[in-house]
Amino acid sequence: MAVNTATTPKIEGFDPLIKPSGGFEELKRLVIDQGVCSYCSTCAALCERVVMGEDGLPVCGSDLESGKDCTMKMGSLGCSDNGTCYDCCPMISFSVPDMEKSVFGRTREDAALGCYEKIAAVRSKNKKILENAQDGGCVTSLLACALETGMIDGAVVSWRGKDWTPSSGVATDPEELLKSAGTKYSRVPATMTFGSAIKDYRRLAMVGTGCQTTGARRALEGPLKNLVEITSSSKSPLDFILIGLFCFENMSYDCMKKTVESSHGVKLEDVVKTDITKGQFIVHKKDGEKIKQSVKIFNHCLSDSCHLCTNFTSYLADISVGSVGTDPGWSTVIVRTKKGMELFDRAVKAGYIEVQDKVMIDAVKFNFGLKEKHRKQKKEEREKEGEYVPEYGLE
Ligand SMILES: Cc1cc2nc3c(=O)[nH]c(=O)nc-3n(C[C@H](O)[C@H](O)[C@H](O)COP(=O)(O)OP(=O)(O)OC[C@H]3O[C@@H](n4cnc5c(N)ncnc54)[C@H](O)[C@@H]3O)c2cc1C
Helix, strand or coil: CCCCCCCCCCCCCCHHHHCCCCHHHHHHHHHHCCCCCCCCCHHHHHCCCEEECCCCCEEECCCCCCCCCCCCCCCCCCCCCCCHHHHHCCCCCCCHHHHHHHHHCCCCCCCCCCCCCEEEEEEECCHHHHHHCCCCCHHHHHHHHHHHCCCCCEEEEEEECCCCCEEEEEECCHHHHHHHCCCCCCCCCHHHHHHHHCCCCCEEEEEECHHHHHHHHHHHHCCCCCCCCCCCCCCCCCEEEEEEECCCCCCCHHHHHHHHHHHHCCCHHHEEEEEEECCEEEEEECCCCEEEEEHHHHHHHCCHHHHHCCCCCCCCCCEEEECCCCCCCCEEEEECCHHHHHHHHHHHHCCCEEEECCCCHHHHHHHHHHHHHHHHHHHHHHHHCCCCCCCCCCC
16 A cells, blocks of 8 residues: 555554555655655665755755655665665654564653653763763763773764864764764754764664654664674674753754854854753853843744654663753753663763752653644644644554
């Protein structure tokens, strides 16, 4: 059965939606052309025919406009039945409860928080990391611990240029990790880096937002699940740890830059940190001045994917980290899997992080509630227009 309608496909048990895909062409028709691409880059991670175009949207093959060059046989990983790009896209409907059963062995206890083993407030014990980090430096400290104690060989992280141009790569030493600390409020093709990194590294971590960690998780539970050998040189199984960031919304770099420069009246070269707190986009200048503007002025920089997403806490990661819920200078941490607990305990024992129990869960739930409200509004709007809306089996 082909999904030929531009309206939300009616799904029974989700299978009928997943089965009839036509690879990239169908991904383009439902997701890219209908404005719900999250720019996570998972599709480009898994097939060498798919690349991220100049506007940040994925394109495929030599016929870049139509994507018709997709043969559904290509890609270094081999193509799945429906196209790996389609099967792993976080904006293509899938059953999150089924995925949770597969990853965590159960479904979520709490809608906002997802499945978890532990929730805590965390702060790095490393002064340099704290100076460079966004919040409590938890992400960088966990990665430093994983790298320095031999749990991983590299970590997929994001860096920024002088004018905050975002880039993504694999950090393999503490200096590269330290440079990645701090939030860039713009889209980074982290999952694409993960796709190429798995050809060179067997034990990896990846840091990403909800859509990126969902894309990576769909790949790890799908086409990569039983894939032992990706290149002829390596035969050991993939060992992977996903660190998810809380994320309300993300935007294109060009739009963020233009908006900051015109509204805050400052060049990004002169900015040392950006932060979003209590509805304000705060720019920290090199000279110590802080300029605040309502975050709403960035609304035109968002994709519908952010409005349709309720994955505020990156619920498919091994460990999720955010700022909401803890005092300034601390990170809120949700540890979800055994592997996540192993890294967390190791980081405590080896003195990388300090931990407190006090987390304001209601603040996390409040943000999740706002995202639910946005999704409801956007879903209604799009359905009225006969436009595609991804479903996750959560409502
Ligand atoms: C776009 C975006 C929106 C966010 N929105 C919220 C929010 O609404 N509420 C909330 O509580 N928290 C939000 N966060 C998370 C928060 O800003 C911090 O990243 C988190 O608290 C971790 O802080 P830390 O000090 O432990 O991390 P650090 O030690 O400073 O490490 C930060 C890590 O994030 C990675 N990173 C930075 N920018 C990006 C990016 N654009 N894409 C992928 N990876 C990136 C870096 O590679 C680094 O590994 C958001 C993060 C992003 C990227």
